Amino acid sequence: MLGELVAGAAEGLVLVEDTVDCEGRSLLQSFVAAAACRGECVHVFGFEVSEEEFRGCLDPRAAPHRVQYHDSFHDPLGWSGVGLEALGAQESWFQGLRGTPGGAVTVVVDSLSWILLRQPSPAVCQALAGTPALMPGSPGEEVGLWGARVQRMLVLLHADLHPPGLLGVLRSLARVVVALASTSQGLGVGRGSLHLASVFQRMRAGKVVTKKEYYTLQPGFPPMSVEEPRGPMSPPRDDDTMAHPGTWLTFDPRAQLTFNPGVSVEQRQVRDAMPLPFHFSPCKKLSVLDQGGQIYYEPDPGDDLDDEDPDDDLDV
Amino acid sequence: MFVELNELLHASPERPEQGTFTLLRDTRTDGSFLVHHFLSFYLKAGCKVCFVALIQSFSHYNVVAQKLGVSLPAAKERGQLVFLEGLKSCFEVLFKEEPPTGQPNPLQFIREGGSNLKALYEFVRTSLTPSESDSWKCPVLLVDDVSVLLSLGMRPVDVLDFIHYCRATVCSQLKGNVVVLVHSREDSDDTENELVVNALCHQSNLILWAEGLATGYCKDIHGQLKIIPRGPAVLSTERDLPRTYQYKIQDRNVTFFARGMSAAVL
Numbered sequence: 077m078l079g080e081l082v083a084g085a086a087e088g089l090v091l092v093e094d095t096v097d098c099e100g101r102s103l104l105q106s107f108v109a110a111a112a113c114r115g116e117c118v119h120v121f122g123f124e125v126s127e128e129e130f131r132g133c134l135d136p137r138a139a140p141h142r143v144q145y146h147d148s149f150h151d152p153l154g155w156s157g158v159g160l161e162a163l164g165a166q167e168s169w170f171q172g173l174r175g176t177p178g179g180a181v182t183v184v185v186d187s188l189s190w191i192l193l194r195q196p197s198p199a200v201c202q203a204l205a206g207t208p209a210l211m212p213g214s215p216g217e218e219v220g221l222w223g224a225r226v227q228r229m230l231v232l233l234h235a236d237l238h239p240p241g242l243l244g245v246l247r248s249l250a251r252v253v254v255a256l257a258s259t260s261q262g263l264g265v266g267r268g269s270l271h272l273a274s275v276f277q278r279m280r281a282g283k284v285v286t287k288k289e290y291y292t293l294q295p296g297f298p299p300m301s302v303e304e305p306r307g308p309m310s311p312p313r314d315d316d317t318m319a320h321p322g323t324w325l326t327f328d329p330r331a332q333l334t335f336n337p338g339v340s341v342e343q344r345q346v347r348d349a350m351p352l353p354f355h356f357s358p359c360k361k362l363s364v365l366d367q368g369g370q371i372y373y374e375p376d377p378g379d380d381l382d383d384e385d386p387d388d389d390l391d392v
Numbered sequence: 393m394f395v396e397l398n399e400l401l402h403a404s405p406e407r408p409e410q411g412t413f414t415l416l417r418d419t420r421t422d423g424s425f426l427v428h429h430f431l432s433f434y435l436k437a438g439c440k441v442c443f444v445a446l447i448q449s450f451s452h453y454n455v456v457a458q459k460l461g462v463s464l465p466a467a468k469e470r471g472q473l474v475f476l477e478g479l480k481s482c483f484e485v486l487f488k489e490e491p492p493t494g495q496p497n498p499l500q501f502i503r504e505g506g507s508n509l510k511a512l513y514e515f516v517r518t519s520l521t522p523s524e525s526d527s528w529k530c531p532v533l534l535v536d537d538v539s540v541l542l543s544l545g546m547r548p549v550d551v552l553d554f555i556h557y558c559r560a561t562v563c564s565q566l567k568g569n570v571v572v573l574v575h576s577r578e579d580s581d582d583t584e585n586e587l588v589v590n591a592l593c594h595q596s597n598l599i600l601w602a603e604g605l606a607t608g609y610c611k612d613i614h615g616q617l618k619i620i621p622r623g624p625a626v627l628s629t630e631r632d633l634p635r636t637y638q639y640k641i642q643d644r645n646v647t648f649f650a651r652g653m654s655a656a657v658l
Contacts, residue, residue: 096593
C-alpha cells in the first residue's frame with residue numbers, strides 16, 4: 077500500500093509522522109523523487125536541512141530541475157536580514173508557487189513541526205484547512221492557486237514534539253497519515269533498515285483504509301514493502317483493544333516461536349527410548365567393571381618415600 | 393581525548409568529520425567526560441574551537457584538559473580557542489555597567505526579559521568565521537550545556553532557534569561541527585527540557601547518550617553509552633546501527649567494554 081501511495085495514489089494532505097527512533101525524511105524524499113519522475117513540479121519548503129543535504133539523498137534519476145527548493149533553513153527568522161517573515165501565513169508558504177506553469181504540483185513542508193513550535197497552532201491548522209485542495213473529500217483538480225494545481229501536500233511531522241490533541245487535529249485534516257516506527261529486527265533485505273509504517277487513508281468515497289506493513293528503503297528505489305506484521309508484535313494499547321476486540325484474545329503466542337513446544341505421541345515414545353548418558357545400565361556396568369584393572373604407581377624423584385608402615389604405632 | 397572512544401566512533405584527529413551535529417545526552421549520570429573528550433579531540437585535530445562553557449569555570453576545564461594533554465591557555469593565546477566563560481559573563485551582565493560602545497555581552501538575555509539568543513549566536517558566528525590569516529582545519533562549536541539556558545529563563549523555542557542558527561552557520565555554511573551537551577530525564581515533569589532534547593535529537597547526526605546503570609551505583613562500571621548514528625535510512629549500514637557499551641572513568645582515560653564484560657564481573 078505504501079508503494080501505491082508513493083506512486084501517486086496519495087492526494088490532498090499527506091502527513092508523514094516520524095519519531096526520534098525512526099526518521100521519516102527518507103520516505104518523504106521517496107515521495108518527492110516519485111513525483112518528480114512522474115513529471116510533476118515539486119516545491120520543497122525546507123526548514124530543518126539545507127538544500128545540499130536534502131538533494132544529496134534524492135534519487136539521482138529524479139529530474140532535479142522539477143524539484144524547487146525554497147530555502148528557509150539558513151535564515152528563517154531574519155537574524156541575518158534575508159529570512160522569511162510570517163511563517164504561519166498561508167500566503168508566505170505559497171509565495172514560491174508564483175509563476176509555476178500549469179499542471180500538477182506537489183508541495184513539501186520539511187518539517188511542519190518547525191513551524192508549529194514557533195507559530196500558533198490554530199493559525200497553522202487554519203492555513204492547512206483553508207487550502208481547498210487539501211480539504212478531505214475535495215478532489216485536488218478543483219483548485220488553482222496562482223495558476224498552479226496543488227495535487228498533494230506532503231508534510232513531515234515529528235510526532236514526539238507535539239501534544240496528542242494537536243496530533244489528533246492534524247490527523248483529522250489529512251487525507252493520508254503514514255506513522256513510522258522502528259522495529260527491533262535489525263537490517264532487512266539488503267542494506268536498508270526495516271521500518272514499520274501504519275498507513276491511514278481516507279478514500280474519496282469516504283471509505284477509510286488502515287494498514288500496517290514493514291518496508292525498507294534502498295538508494296535509488298521506491299520503498300519496498302516486505303511483509304505485513306503477523307499479529308501484534310507487542311501487547312496492544314488500550315485503544316487498539318477497544319477498536320479490535322478479540323484480536324488479542326485469539327492471538328496464539330506459540331505461532332511465532334522458532335521451535336516446537338509440543339510433542340506428539342511418536343516423538344514422546346522415541347524420546348523415552350533414548351538412553352540417557354548418565355543412566356548406568358547393566359550392560360554398561362559389565363563393560364566397565366569386568367575388564368579388571370591394575371594400578372601402576374611411579375614415584376616422583378622428589379618424593380619422600382618411607383618404607384615404614386605408617387600405621388604400626390596404632391595399638392588397635 | 394579518549395582513544396577507545398575514537399575507535400568506537402571511527403574518528404581520528406587527523407581526519408575530523410565535517411558538517412556534523414553531535415548531541416551529547418546524559419541521563420542519571422554526568423556526561424561531561426564527553427565534553428572534555430571532544431574539546432581535546434578538536435584542539436588536537438587543529439580545528440578552531442568556540443567553547444560556550446556555562447557550567448564550569450575556565451580553570452576547571454583547563455585542569456581536566458591538561459590531564460588529557462591539552463593546554464587551554466596556550467590554545468587561547470594562539471587564537472585556536474575562543475572561550476566564553478558563562479559564570480563570569482553572568483556576573484558582568486548583572487553587576488557591571490555595560491560599556492557604552494563595543495560588542496554587547498553574549499549573555500545579555502539574562503538582564504533583558506523576553507529577548508532571544510541572537511547576541512549569543514552573533515558571538516559564535518564572529519568567533520568562528522575564518523579570517524584570511526587563519527589556517528585551522530574547520531570551525532567547531534561546543535556548548536556545555538544547553539539545559540542551563542532553560543534554567544536561565546529562556547523558552548525552549550529560543551534555545552532551538554539558537555541551535556538552529558548555529559547548525560545553519562557552522563555545519564552548513566562553514567562546514568564545521570557542533571557538539572552540544574544536554575541533560576535529560578525521561579521520568580521528569582520538566583516538559584520544556586524534554587521538548588528541547590527531543591527536538592535536538594531530530595536535528596542531530598549523532599547521539600551519544602550516557603546513562604547511569606538502572607541497578608544503581610557500581611564501583612567498576614560508571615554507566616553505559618549508547619552510540620546512535622542518525623542519518624538517512626537509505627544510506628544506513630551495519631555500522632550505523634545503534635550500539636551500547638559500558639564504561640569506567642579513570643583518572644586520565646575512559647575504558648569501554650561490552651555490556652556485562654567488565655573485568656570486575658568476569
